[in-house]
Amino acid sequence: MTNPVLGPRALNRALLERQLLLNPSASRSPLETIEWLVGMQSQAPGAPYLGLWTRLDGFSFGELETLMTERQVTRMVLMRGTVHLVSAADALLLRPLVQPMLDRTFRQNAFARAVSGVERDEVVAVGRELLGRAALGPAELRRELGARWPEVDPGALVNALRLWAPLVQVPPRGLWSRGGGPRYATVEDWLGRPMESGSPAAALEAVVLRYLAAFGPATVADVQKWCGLTGLREVVDRLRPGLRTFRDEGGRELYDVPGAPLPDPATPVPARLVADFDNLLLSHADRARVLDDAYRTRVMGVNGVVRGTILVDGFVGGIWGIERTGKGDRASATLTVSPFVPLSADDGEALEAQGARLLTASDPSAAVRAVRIGPPAP
Template identity: 55%
Template sequence: MTEPVLGGRALGRALLARQHLLARTRLAPAALIHHLGGLQAQAAPQPPYLGLLARLDGFTPDRLSTLIEQRAAVRIALQRGTIHLVTAEDCLTLRPLLQPVLDQALRTTYGKRLAGLDLDALATEARALVEAEPRSFQQLGALLAATRPERDPAALAQAARCLLPLVQVPPRGLWGRGGPAAHTTAEAWLGRPLDPAPSPDDLVLRYLAAFGPATVADLQKWCGLSRLAPVVGRLAPQLLTFRDEQGRLLYDLPEAPRPDEATPAPVRLVAPFDNLLLSHADRTRVLPEEYRGRVMTQNGIVLGTLLVDGLVAGSWQLTGEQDVLVRPFAPLRRADRQAAEAEAERVRAFAGGGGTVRIEAGE
């Protein structure tokens, strides 16, 4: 092995730089959403807003709500089959690329309950229903079951979710408003067709720009697709290669930032469900293994996290009353505690400024 070795700290600094968590940026929100490949958004509405707040200077809730209302950004099932907030253009490109992820999820979770069903006919009927007017999954399942009384309505609605590019329409996802998740097709909502020939090469390059250096396994963990080694191999001549401390082969873009491992990393409050924690097979570059179970619960919840010196060092939450509570996993140094208080005050002000900030002592 002749490739240079990158230690965990160096990989963490590279990731934080590309995520704009070493230094905030003044990019337009849509440009940052595109760079990140979207923000996970299964819990509405806070995570995408808080994810942008951690990375952007001068960000206010209306800047994202306006994008959603103007149909420049949408919420749709994408990477790993989970709801992501993405730009309209990325919706039309990423959704067809990630169709195999949704197909696999449908087979794994609902295959037995849908056995023998004409899925093409189901998709055609579901499309007509949601394009006539946006529907919740409960409404859609009931309507589809009216002509299939022997079938489970919930399974029928989830089949439609996987077979069709369903976007959640406002007020779902709007800060301070919200509402039930009602769906229509991306084509109907955006007035444009899906990309007929999206490029997996672009998917790989965009992942490395936001999350590299990375292994093929990391890439596949982020998007949920498998068998991407041939795509990476095809791109390898234009990429740099490294090894991690376990000897795994890492790929990266030549011009992407790779800061020195001694680069200071400021205290940050990272959003719940943030892809910073979910986009690598080996998450230890930012999430110490001993803390994994404390931020990723058994029922699939990913808590907001406190970063200290580039690593998860606690959890935090913004309550419905606009209170910010930070729970360090160990006592913080005075400077780090002061920085955590400043970050929490920033979140409190973003949420309306009516709540309180509390930093626990740490165990």
């Protein structure tokens, strides 16, 4: 039997439904949502707050701050070698699984040569001892590690430690209300539990299934793009008897978990704000299901920056950002939308209303809050 073909609109609606962007949830908790999404990209510490706000009706920024200070969620280097916000359970599960990718990342970095003369196990052991006494920032780690290996670039030692050891960034880093520079602890010390030690193969299969549930239907290349690991064809082949299979219009095989939603491609999608660094845009080798390649450089800039985007008919149709000026009774926050395509009156009204609600949630103390929607960019 020939696998059914799913076009870009079918894949788009499936992705938005599973990402809670077609119908934001009124029942999921922030913690449940973070686990459902298998973590949220957090290169920009505030991005997960915006990402949860777009997905959950009634979400309060303080809810996520509480989860962070109570150590129910944490921020650490995981998928694709980038910082993600994950639940405590997923931090302990995912970090060992992505270590092969982090090792590859280390070998590809310029600083690898600088630390070629030191023993990895010794660096990790010294780092663990230092961080077991207190959380330390990069400058403190450079000083301590540099004293132990004076002949080695201390910055390279810190970068190596971040990839070799399971470090988390502890609050106030990542808090919306105050924030701060990065300070590190080991995940085991911070959470008070050891990392998962069960079957890596079984754990990886479970994670692939979770990815398909939240991002599928997807190709093997998509799964690998999301996590940064390679060699996942064998994992998917083992799972294949229990999966649904489709093909895209290019003939590539797509995999999916049974029972996952596949909305009608004609399902209407109101214009919607999507957070910066959102995994909606970063988790497929082929982004055509949500992002036209013609707009890619406008959304994904230098140094890995991923702008906040707007969805128009479900696809990226512009960018947005918030500019903040002044303090106290002179503080202002302006959310500016820069569309790539003409907006209908309904889309413009929807974005203006969302922007106003978001500013109320994100900048409650601002004396002046405004939403501006510009003309379509040429």
